[in-house]
Amino acid sequence: MSRHQDLPVILHNNRRGLITIEDGVFEVLQLSSDGRPPKKLLSSAVRNVLRVKLAQSAQAQEPGNQRLDIHVLIAKGRHLRLSKLHVLVEPINSDEARVWVESTMASAYGDAKPHRRILLLVNPVGGKGKARSTVKTVVLPILEAAGCKVEMIETTHSRHAEEITKTMELKYDVIAMVSGDGLIHEAFNGLAARSDARAALQIPIAAIPAGSANSLFLNLYGVKDTFNVELACLTAIKGQPLPIDLISVLFLPSMKLRWAFFSISIGLFVDLDIGTESLRWMGDTRFLLGFIKGAIINRAHKVRLRVKIEEDDKISMARKVRERLAEVTEKVQLGGGKDPLGRSRSKVNKHARDKPRDSASNGRADSNVNSPEATLEQERAGLENEVAHFNLTSNGTQTPKEMPKIKPLEPDNTWRTIESTGASPTKPPAVPTPTKTNDWVDGDGVLYASIGNLPYMDRDLMMWPTALPGSGLADMVIQNNSSRATLLSSINGAEKGDHYFIDSQHFYKISAVTCENLDRKNQPIFTLDGEAYPYDTFHAQIHPHLGKILSLDNHFYITDFLKRHHG
């Protein structure tokens, strides 16, 4: 089938126009009567088309022109701007217009259902406290322009989002959160605590960044788009569900169960996050200040960890992930143009554009990714499917049919014990040579330990550079106590994951861990997804594909760290 669809229209200035869709690009052209080439009035990736709709008209009685409404997001720099256009369709073209509207919506939405029913939860106090105005000026106008049915609730207190998701009717296509990671954490906990948790967790969560770190959104679209609210809205409107691993955290002896969707931290990173709450006005810069303060205090943490390590050679971990990614990318032959907004075109598309048009056919684009006629979106979809299954583990990534039964873990002697008694750092500064071994030295103190299943913690820190979302394993980093100079120097390049190769940072791929707090008085809290919890003994386990989030690309952001070839 051809990808090409034209519709003759009359423009707002009464000039003749043509709306074309070709190779994933939607354009409005003004035609000239003197043989000059058409003038391009609007151009956008077809994925950014929110809605095309013929206005109701009593055409039988009133044989006039019919109005066609076009709502589209237009790329402006990194951002998308909502544009609403009205043109007229002459009666002679009205049958064609009806077919065109249908096929344009099909091209614009692919497998996604248009006019989604969205539960919109808004945290007015997250991040710099701008969620309310963002909703009014950006989020609602875009969602409404796409014809979504939105039910909005502003959270009034901590855990409000959890209460809502725990008791709501399962009637929504999407739960969208205008917040940081805190509300997302609450939503997963609310859904997972229900008696129908398995069904509830099928409703995908969409992040609309209005918090401080916005880690989930950052990990989907990268540093430059961390605060791209319009891109987030587009994701809520037509993103596809992407499975995400959840981590069960069972507290002992209370047997209370919580869930994390991306991180568990003990030690310095707790002080960094929770200790800087009063600096929310700074946005995510507060985390950097918190780290510097923590490095200067340099207090060793008292803890006993028992870790089920699946891989312990960090050099090999990095090599494997990179090689696997290179293999996947090569196979799909992306050919450039990796922009999530479709803001650039690939050479492969140029080839397709040069082919003669087939205006007789109006259907959806060909689905053959390897065909030279494949559109940019299709090429991306090809990569997406591969990367979505980009997985190096033997754990398997089957979506579970039932909720796992969470019981206390029983570590055996294959698990690694890491015990830190809190001795103050006595080591000389680490020699900056590439490490050959990642082995934990018994007797070393722990400054912090963080478990994560997505690479970025915040924009300044790619904490777990080799994390593979959806792989059924999490990455654990443990920093042993080192000199202040070593700690402070680890900030350099941390946004690119450069710290990964520092000797004093130990990285493991793990499937489970138990953690015993050896100093509850002085270490009262730890964090799950950046949210503070009383720091009791806990047992944590990774569960593949238990939750769902929305993503336009059907995979998480592929960082430069992963793209770098291993020498």
Ligand SMILES: Nc1ncnc2c1ncn2[C@@H]1O[C@H](COP(=O)(O)OP(=O)(O)OP(=O)(O)O)[C@@H](O)[C@H]1O
């Ligand atoms: N109306 C409210 N008043 C006080 N706290 C609230 C309210 N609504 C939600 N909260 C709490 O605000 C906290 C922070 O939320 P959120 O994650 O949205 O922002 P953030 O912490 O700045 O961002 P990030 O988690 O990305 O760093 C959460 O613990 C949430 O429970």
